[in-house]
Amino acid sequence: MASIYHFTKRVYGSFNPSEVSKSSDAIRFGMLGAANIGPMAFIIPAKTHPDVIVAAVAARDLKKAEAYAKKHGIPVVHKSYQDLLDDPSLDAVYIPLPNGLHYEWALKAIQAGKHVLLEKPSTSNAEEAKSLFRHPLLSQPNAPVLLEAFHFRFHPAWQTFLSTFDSTDIVDASAEQFLPAGFFPDSDIRFNYALSGGTLMDFGTYAISSIRQAFRKEPISIAEASHRPMPKSRDKEIDHAIKAKWNFPNGGVGRIEADLAARGGYRLPWLTKSWPKLALPKLTVQLSEKEVLDPKHKRHTMQRTVVFWNMIGPHLYHRIDIVDKHSIRNIDNGGLIESWSETSYMKVYEWPEKGNGKVGEAWWTTYRHQLEEFINRIKRREGSGVWIDGEDSIKQMEMIDATYLKAGLPLRPTSNYLGSAG
Numbered sequence: 001m002a003s004i005y006h007f008t009k010r011v012y013g014s015f016n017p018s019e020v021s022k023s024s025d026a027i028r029f030g031m032l033g034a035a036n037i038g039p040m041a042f043i044i045p046a047k048t049h050p051d052v053i054v055a056a057v058a059a060r061d062l063k064k065a066e067a068y069a070k071k072h073g074i075p076v077v078h079k080s081y082q083d084l085l086d087d088p089s090l091d092a093v094y095i096p097l098p099n100g101l102h103y104e105w106a107l108k109a110i111q112a113g114k115h116v117l118l119e120k121p122s123t124s125n126a127e128e129a130k131s132l133f134r135h136p137l138l139s140q141p142n143a144p145v146l147l148e149a150f151h152f153r154f155h156p157a158w159q160t161f162l163s164t165f166d167s168t169d170i171v172d173a174s175a176e177q178f179l180p181a182g183f184f185p186d187s188d189i190r191f192n193y194a195l196s197g198g199t200l201m202d203f204g205t206y207a208i209s210s211i212r213q214a215f216r217k218e219p220i221s222i223a224e225a226s227h228r229p230m231p232k233s234r235d236k237e238i239d240h241a242i243k244a245k246w247n248f249p250n251g252g253v254g255r256i257e258a259d260l261a262a263r264g265g266y267r268l269p270w271l272t273k274s275w276p277k278l279a280l281p282k283l284t285v286q287l288s289e290k291e292v293l294d295p296k297h298k299r300h301t302m303q304r305t306v307v308f309w310n311m312i313g314p315h316l317y318h319r320i321d322i323v324d325k326h327s328i329r330n331i332d333n334g335g336l337i338e339s340w341s342e343t344s345y346m347k348v349y350e351w352p353e354k355g356n357g358k359v360g361e362a363w364w365t366t367y368r369h370q371l372e373e374f375i376n377r378i379k380r381r382e383g384s385g386v387w388i389d390g391e392d393s394i395k396q397m398e399m400i401d402a403t404y405l406k407a408g409l410p411l412r413p414t415s416n417y418l419g420s421a422g
C-alpha cells in the first residue's frame with residue numbers, strides 16, 4: 001500500500017510539479033521544433049528550475065509553433081529555427097529535432113553563441129560527431145556548453161547501480177529494450193532513413209550507452225550484429241530491431257537487443273506470438289566468480305549478477321536486483337556440494353547522501369537531474385559530478401557506426417552542412 005502511495009506521489013510530482021519563481025540571471029532557452037518529447041524532457045523539468053526560462057519556440061509551421069507556445073506558456077514564437085538562433089535575448093537552445101538535423105542545428109546554435117542541450121543520439125554518425133564536438137568554437141574561452149541528452153545517466157539510481165560492481169569483473173553485460181509493435185506508426189521519424197532513423201539510433205542508443213557505462217571502456221571489436229528490416233515498401237536501410245555483441249578489453253562480452261516494434265514473449269506462443277510485446281527495459285551484468293574466504297569450507301565461491309529494471313526511466317519505477325550465487329565445491333574433484341543464492345533489492349529515487357552538488361527530490365525525473373547539471377556547467381557550479389563530455393559522445397557514435405556496418409546496413413547519412421558552412 002505504501003509503495004502504491006509513493007509511486008502515485010512520485011509520478012504525479014514528475015508530471016505536475018509546482019512552478020518555482022525564476023532568478024534574475026536565469027538562462028533563457030529557445031526550443032527548435034514543437035516536438036512531442038519537448039514537454040516531458042524539457043518544458044516540465046524547466047518549471048522547477050529557478051535558473052531556467054523557456055522563453056521561445058520555433059517550428060517549421062508558424063501556426064503549429066503558436067499553438068505549442070500557447071499550450072505550454074512559451075511567451076515568444078519565432079518564424080524559423082534560424083530566427084530563433086538570431087534572437088540575442090536567448091542564451092541557450094534545446095534541440096529535439098529528428099536525428100538527421102541534430103548536427104546542422106547544434107552547430108548553427110554554437111556558431112550563434114548559444115549553449116546547446118541536444119537530444120540523443122547527438123548526430124547521425126561519428127564523422128558528424130567529431131566535427132561537432134571537436135569544433136574549434138568549443139575550445140575558445142567561455143565556449144558554449146554542449147551536452148548530448150543521455151538523461152538516464154544523471155539519475156541517482158544509475159550512479160548507484162554503477163557502484164554495485166567493479167567493471168573489470170564483468171563477464172557478460174546485456175541490455176534489452178523493447179517497445180510494443182504499433183507504439184510508433186510506420187511514418188514516424190524513427191523509421192525514416194533520410195532523417196537518420198533506425199532502432200539502433202533510438203532505443204538502441206540507450207542500450208549501447210548503458211553497456212559502455214557498465215564496462216567504463218570502449219569495446220575492442222564487434223563480434224556480431226544483425227537486424228530485422230522494416231516490412232517491404234518501407235526504407236530498406238532501417239532496422240526495425242537490432243541485436244549486437246561486442247568484445248571488451250577485460251575479456252567480457254557486451255550485448256544489446258532493441259526492438260521498436262516488438263511482438264510475442266508470452267506464454268502459449270502459438271496464440272500470442274503476434275501480440276505486441278510489453279517489457280521493461282533491462283540491463284543485466286554478470287560478474288566473474290570469486291573465491292570467498294570461508295574458514296569452514298575449503299572451496300567457497302560467489303558469483304554476482306546485477307539486474308537493473310527500467311534503467312532509462314528510473315524516476316517512474318525501477319528496481320536493482322543484486323543476486324549473489326554461492327557455491328561450495330569438493331576440493332579434490334571440484335564437484336558441487338552445495339549452492340544457494342542471496343538476493344537484495346535496491347530502489348534509489350534520491351541521492352543516498354545529499355550535499356556537495358547532489359540535490360533533488362524523489363519525484364525529480366532523469367530529465368530534471370540532467371537539466372540541473374547542464375545549468376551547473378553553464379554557471380560553473382560544482383554539481384553532482386555526472387557529465388557526458390564530447391569525446392564520450394563521439395565514442396558512442398563510433399560504436400553505432402560499427403554496429404550498422406556489421407549488420408550490413410549503411411551508416412546514417414551525413415548532413416550537407418558538414419563541409420559547407422560547418
Ligand SMILES: NC(=O)C1=CN([C@@H]2O[C@H](COP(=O)(O)OP(=O)(O)OC[C@H]3O[C@@H](n4cnc5c(N)ncnc54)[C@H](OP(=O)(O)O)[C@@H]3O)[C@@H](O)[C@H]2O)C=CC1
Binds near residue numbers: 035041059061064120
Ligand atoms: N530523451 C528522450 O527521452 C527522448 C528523446 N527523443 C529524441 O528527440 C528527438 C525528437 O523526437 P520526437 O519528439 O519523438 O519527434 P517528433 O516527431 O515530435 O519530431 C520533432 C520535431 O522535428 C521537427 N522536424 C523538422 N524537420 C522534420 C521533418 N522533415 N520531418 C518530421 N519532423 C521534422 C518537427 O518540428 P516542427 O515542430 O518544426 O515541425 C518536430 O516537432 C529525436 O532525436 C529523438 O531521438 C525522443 C523521445 C524521447
Ligand SMILES: O=C1OC[C@@H](O)[C@H](O)[C@H]1O
Binds near residue numbers: 202203312
Ligand atoms: O526514451 C525514449 O523512449 C521512446 C523512444 O522512442 C525515444 O526516442 C526514447 O528516447
